[in-house]
Amino acid sequence: MIIKIDEYSDVPIYMQIRNQIVIGISNGELAPGEQLPTVRALAMEMGINTMTVSKVYQLLKSEGYILTDRKNGARVRESINQSGILSEDNKTELKRIVSEARLSGVSKKDILKLVEEYY
Numbered sequence: 001m002i003i004k005i006d007e008y009s010d011v012p013i014y015m016q017i018r019n020q021i022v023i024g025i026s027n028g029e030l031a032p033g034e035q036l037p038t039v040r041a042l043a044m045e046m047g048i049n050t051m052t053v054s055k056v057y058q059l060l061k062s063e064g065y066i067l068t069d070r071k072n073g074a075r076v077r078e079s080i081n082q083s084g085i086l087s088e089d090n091k092t093e094l095k096r097i098v099s100e101a102r103l104s105g106v107s108k109k110d111i112l113k114l115v116e117e118y119y
Contacts, residue, residue: 001029005046013048017056025065025076036066036074 001024005016024030036042039057043050057074060066064081068074086094101111 003042003046005048014052014055014059017046017053018059021056021060022065025080030076032076032078034076035072036076038073 001020003017003020005013007013009016011019021030021036030036036057037045039050039053043053046053057066057068061068061074065077066074067077098111
């Protein structure tokens with residue numbers, strides 16, 4: 001999986017990395033049990049501070065997407081808790097996206113088509 005950073009984005013680098021890893025897990029690019037690069041290796045590859053990658057891994061671990069330990073490093077969890085509930089933060093983000101799409105003239109049909117495609 002290739003992670004791309006937009007240095008001009010308002011989204012912090014650690015969140016850009018986190019979001020791309022979550023998408024990679026969701027779409028199968030990152031398989032259950034798959035080993036992630038070490039903090040140092042990913043930081044060097046991307047040209048960013050190791051503390052940024054460490055923050056990403058800590059966040060992903062707290063959210064239940066990965067497991068970490070000193071011996072085996074970071075791995076995608078074999079099974080991710082599926083509560084069936086969208087968080088309030090995600091609902092707010094979805095509302096923002098739909099609102100911007102509506103203001104841009106995107107039809108409800110086209111939004112639903114995109115949701116179906118991404119799901």
